[in-house]
Amino acid sequence: MLPPVSRHPSHEGPSDPQRRAYGHADLTPPWKRNKPVPEVPAEPDLVVEEVTTGYCGAVVRVEKTAQGPTVTLEDRFGKQRVFPMEPRGFLLEGKVVTLVRPAAVAPAPVRPTRTASGSVALPGARARVARAGRIxxxxxxxxxxxxxxxxxxxRIEGVAVEFLEGVDDLPAIVSAFAPGPDARLGVLVDHLVPGTKEWKIARSVTSEHALVVGHPYIDIWEAVKPSSVGIESWPRIPHGQDWKTGVCRALGWRVxxxxxxxxxxxxxxxSYKDLEPELLGRVEELIDFVTA
Incomplete structure (x- = not known):
């Protein structure tokens, strides 16, 4: 409900004798009527007065019609009337104005979000049917x-990831998989350092359609940046000890x-920011290889 409007005791028309003498609500002297007047957006709840009828009310809506834009005003009794939005057609706080359509509010630009890997996210994208290729x-x-x-x-690329429980049986697994042009195989190996057992196995199974890459860390735990875990560095565990147990003991975790x-x-x-570059590059390389 609108607050009482005190400009006129009634919404039927002007009651000021001087207004009736002029025959028009616009009291601007004739020699000034060609001067520009402010253009005011007809925002909802803006209270104005139509100059011809003296009808005072709040803006309810603005519409586009074949005859031009119109504005609907609602007076203090809840009655509504529609008026053409003509130049110099309204009074705002006693001053002549031209009502104009409010500027359309442009929707906020949708900023692309990113996946945890740093790729641009695709909202609403469905998972692709799994490829024959695997990692x-x-x-x-x-x-x-x-x-x-x-x-x-x-998921978007349709690439499934499976784990091997070690690489000792990798040659037999690769042979059974039978990599081909439409079924590429990528393998990620821990501690892939030249001369090691893992390195020799990787070389034996690498082919045009099978790619084996690795990171230098003893275990995937080390590929997580120490700062992300809240430690200064990953402890060095003497050779011959179980690495994970040794790490837990050195850090005071439950062994x-x-x-x-x-x-x-x-x-x-x-996100990818919590991982070491040596792992990031290898995983991206495998995804590119399998989806090529």
Whole structure:
């Protein structure tokens, strides 16, 4: 409900004798009537007075018609009337104005969001039917980390990730998979350093349609930046000790549950920025290879 409008006791028309003498609500002297008047957007709830009838009310809506734009005003009694939006056709706080259509509010630009891997996200994009090609990783933790960062990208590309539980049986697995032009195979190996057992196995299975790459870290845990985990650095564990158990002991974590430690590490990974470049480059290389 509008507040009482005190300009006129009634909305039927002007009651000022001087107004009636002029025969028009516009009291601007004739020699000044060609001067420009302010253009005011007819925003909702703006209270104005139509100069010809003296009808005073709040703007309800503006419409585009074949005869030109119109404005609907509502008086203090809730009655509505429609008026053409003619030049110099209204009074605002006693001054002549020209009502104009409010400027359309442009929608805020939609900024592209990015996936955890840094790729531009595609809102509403559906997962692609899985390709024949695959990416194999050594263990469950490797697969979980890749899902964490590259999961959205892999679903859109239709690439499935599976884990091997080590690389000792990789030659037999690759042979059974039978990589080909329409079924490429990518493999990510931990601690792929020249001269190691893993390096020799990788070389034996690499082909035109099978690519084996790796990072230099003993375990995928090390591929997470220490700063993201809240530590200064990953501890160096003497050769011959179980690496994960040694890490937990050195950091004061529960030694009996390395799975719990991994979940803590994984929870601190929010995007590619939490991973070392040596891992990032290798995973991107595998995705490009499998989807080529």
């Amino acid at each position: 194999y990783v050594e263990g469950k933790h490797d697969a979980e980390l890749i899902e964490r960062v590259w999961g959205d990208d892999l 009996a549950n390395t799975g719990e430690a991994w979940q803590h590490i994984l929870s601190r990974v929010r």
